[in-house]
Amino acid sequence: MVRRSRPLILALAALALGLVALPADPARAQAPVKIGVIQPLSGPVAASGNYVRMGAEIARDWINARGGVLGRRLELVIEDNKSDPKEAASAAEKLIVRDRVPALMGAWGSSMTLAAMPKLEEYGVPMVVETSSAASITKRGNPWVFRISPPSEMEALGLEPYLPRLTIKKADFLAVNTDWGRGAITAFGDVLRKHGIAVGAVEFMDQAATDMNAQLTKIRGTGADTLFLTTSVEQITLVLKQAQEQRLQRRIITTGGSSSPDQLVKQAGAAAEGTYHIVFFMPWFPEAMPEPRLARAFVEEWQKRGYPFEGLTEGFRGHDGILTLVEAIRIAGRDEPKAIRDALWKVQLMGLNGPIRFEKDGPAGKESGQSRPSIFIVQIKQGKVTLPDFVARR
Amino acid sequence: MDALLQHLVNGLVLGGTYALLGIGLTLIFGLMNVVNFAHGEFYTLGAYATFAALALAGLPFAGALALALAAGMALGALTERVLLRPLRHESIETVMLVMIGLWIALQNAELLVWGGVAKSIPHPFPTAPLTLGPVSIAPLRLAVLAAALALIAGAHLLIQKTRFGCAMRATFQDPDTAALMGVRIHRVRAATFALGSGLAAAAGALLGPIFLVYPSMGDLASLKAFSVVILGGLGNVWGATVGGLLLGVAEELGAGYVSSGYRDAVGFVIMILVLLLRPSGLFARAERVG
Numbered sequence: 001m002v003r004r005s006r007p008l009i010l011a012l013a014a015l016a017l018g019l020v021a022l023p024a025d026p027a028r029a030q031a032p033v034k035i036g037v038i039q040p041l042s043g044p045v046a047a048s049g050n051y052v053r054m055g056a057e058i059a060r061d062w063i064n065a066r067g068g069v070l071g072r073r074l075e076l077v078i079e080d081n082k083s084d085p086k087e088a089a090s091a092a093e094k095l096i097v098r099d100r101v102p103a104l105m106g107a108w109g110s111s112m113t114l115a116a117m118p119k120l121e122e123y124g125v126p127m128v129v130e131t132s133s134a135a136s137i138t139k140r141g142n143p144w145v146f147r148i149s150p151p152s153e154m155e156a157l158g159l160e161p162y163l164p165r166l167t168i169k170k171a172d173f174l175a176v177n178t179d180w181g182r183g184a185i186t187a188f189g190d191v192l193r194k195h196g197i198a199v200g201a202v203e204f205m206d207q208a209a210t211d212m213n214a215q216l217t218k219i220r221g222t223g224a225d226t227l228f229l230t231t232s233v234e235q236i237t238l239v240l241k242q243a244q245e246q247r248l249q250r251r252i253i254t255t256g257g258s259s260s261p262d263q264l265v266k267q268a269g270a271a272a273e274g275t276y277h278i279v280f281f282m283p284w285f286p287e288a289m290p291e292p293r294l295a296r297a298f299v300e301e302w303q304k305r306g307y308p309f310e311g312l313t314e315g316f317r318g319h320d321g322i323l324t325l326v327e328a329i330r331i332a333g334r335d336e337p338k339a340i341r342d343a344l345w346k347v348q349l350m351g352l353n354g355p356i357r358f359e360k361d362g363p364a365g366k367e368s369g370q371s372r373p374s375i376f377i378v379q380i381k382q383g384k385v386t387l388p389d390f391v392a393r394r
Numbered sequence: 395m396d397a398l399l400q401h402l403v404n405g406l407v408l409g410g411t412y413a414l415l416g417i418g419l420t421l422i423f424g425l426m427n428v429v430n431f432a433h434g435e436f437y438t439l440g441a442y443a444t445f446a447a448l449a450l451a452g453l454p455f456a457g458a459l460a461l462a463l464a465a466g467m468a469l470g471a472l473t474e475r476v477l478l479r480p481l482r483h484e485s486i487e488t489v490m491l492v493m494i495g496l497w498i499a500l501q502n503a504e505l506l507v508w509g510g511v512a513k514s515i516p517h518p519f520p521t522a523p524l525t526l527g528p529v530s531i532a533p534l535r536l537a538v539l540a541a542a543l544a545l546i547a548g549a550h551l552l553i554q555k556t557r558f559g560c561a562m563r564a565t566f567q568d569p570d571t572a573a574l575m576g577v578r579i580h581r582v583r584a585a586t587f588a589l590g591s592g593l594a595a596a597a598g599a600l601l602g603p604i605f606l607v608y609p610s611m612g613d614l615a616s617l618k619a620f621s622v623v624i625l626g627g628l629g630n631v632w633g634a635t636v637g638g639l640l641l642g643v644a645e646e647l648g649a650g651y652v653s654s655g656y657r658d659a660v661g662f663v664i665m666i667l668v669l670l671l672r673p674s675g676l677f678a679r680a681e682r683v684g
Contacts, residue, residue, distance in 0.1 A: 267512070
């Protein structure tokens with residue numbers, strides 16, 4: 001770069017030699033601020049990834065309508081991780097090396113996020129994790145990771161106040177055989193045992209499995225009263241249908257916040273009746289959210305764009321993730337990876353889910369950031385999503 | 395004991411669907427020697443055709459099944475004509491790579507047309523299960539098992555008892571001699587591939603209402619179909635049927651009594667054992683070589 005204090009002759013020489021260098025300055029002021037987004041846009045969990053993308057795009061458009069960030073336009077560079085951890089790692093590398101993004105948001109599934117994380121450390125670029133809930137993500141000592149979604153432990157603690165009124169005596173678990181599913185079983189199992197609730201069968205299913213009858217037959221034999229179910233909405237639909245086929249009498253509670261109760265009503269029908277779902281955003285009752293005005297505006301904008309209503313419980317994550325990064329860039333005053341990383345620690349804002357503020361998590365000196373998200377529970381009653389009787393309206 | 399009965403019933407019903415997937419592939423992989431990685435995509439096509447017929451056009455279930463079968467056969471015949479016939483003298487690996495390409499192309503086309511959100515197919519059967527003592531089973535599953543067995547029997551009769559079946563067996567035993575005997579081997583190859591693909595589409599039509607329909611649903615179906623074909627022996631329709639039922643029961647018992655985390659591993663362990671101990675399938679008769 002040419003400094004103005006240098007003699008004019010030097011400036012002219014530089015201009016003559018490196019024509020690229022000088023015009024770069026004004027051009028850079030006009031260049032957009034980039035944020036890389038890694039989501040599963042194809043493959044088994046493509047629906048969820050696309051909803052997160054849509055939410056992120058709403059946040060981008062709102063921010064640009066208000067004049068952008070640092071006086072520049074915000075641009076999202078979106079990459080598909082194909083629901084595959086290997087692809088998540090190469091998508092991160094591509095965004096950092098080729099597109100030169102100073103910060104990332106991603107990568108939906110825990111296994112995908114974990115696979116992308118070494119690249120963050122290698123190149124020194126921060127990532128806001130919007131969906132993944134495996135505990136290990138913030139425990140590995142990767143100081144470039146900032147998570148706004150709850151790990152299973154926090155989710156289980158969020159359920160704790162409701163436990164006395166759910167009157168569970170014995171619970172079974174059925175979870176997808178991944179970092180997320182196994183983590184959820186440990187976390188919820190610990191909280192239940194702390195309250196003197198027995199744990200019966202602990203069953204797993206492959207991510208792509210479609211027939212869960214074997215697991216359900218085993219569960220039917222335990223005599224428990226509640227089944228905790230942790231997996232994608234597609235598999236939840238199948239489990240509910242097959243549980244109905246086997247006449248399984250259980251209170252079913254889904255964890256992880258990806259259950260999309262609307263989609264279950266539509267696709268599982270009567271089999272979804274009476275089930276409980278832990279969610280992190282309640283588009284049905286924006287007035288019951290911590291920031292009702294923002295929630296209502298988001299739901300309206302989502303519907304105005306013709307996006308499916310059932311996508312809102314995923315879409316809010318994209319909005320909150322982008323909002324968090326933009327706030328960090330604003331605090332940093334420049335779009336440079338390390339400055340954004342340092343600024344993320346100072347972020348304090350209200351997202352759709354609630355307050356976002358990072359606390360230190362993981363081994364000392366190399367901590368990751370973890371926000372404390374709000375947790376809500378809804379029930380499907382008569383084909384409608386409702387607040388359960390035991391949840392008092394705020 | 396109650397649980398064991400339920401596991402066995404679950405396994406048989408699941409195995410019936412594996413068998414249906416397997417017989418289509420055993421014709422294509424076993425007789426035609428085409429390593430058809432796109433088999434699962436015909437299954438997906440059948441499921442989406444059924445969804446379109448039932449949920450969008452309001453046809454009856456039997457009509458939807460016929461439509462799915464026809465769609466699978468049409469795309470199968472087209473695939474044979476456009477992709478396989480020009481490659482007839484190429485090595486098996488070349489054909490395999492082309493089929494992998496077809497698999498990726500079809501799957502992404504489905505994603506483009508239908509989107510990634512899983513779809514549920516409405517069906518006319520009651521959702522309340524039939525209960526017999528400790529065992530419950532959904533009426534839909536029984537209907538699917540019956541339809542699968544009927545399709546399997548139909549395919550078997552077609553291959554063993556008709557002139558077309560005779561021409562088919564002759565073509566794949568010795569194409570040159572068959573051609574000299576007046577068999578139109580191009581047509582037979584096209585018809586065989588179409589039949590195999592049509593059966594896969596029928597499997598998709600039958601299983602779509604039980605499970606969910608989404609673009610990547612064919613991946614697992616392909617894997618199961620290959621396991622069934624290897625268990626039963628290449629080109630052996632009855633072998634594929636029994637192999638499918640065995641695989642279903644083995645997986646179910648493995649998940650029920652060993653660990654549900656290893657459910658799919660059980661199937662593949664059996665497949666590896668068969669490849670090691672009886673490489674031409676569980677039901678292969680002694681065969682003259684050369």
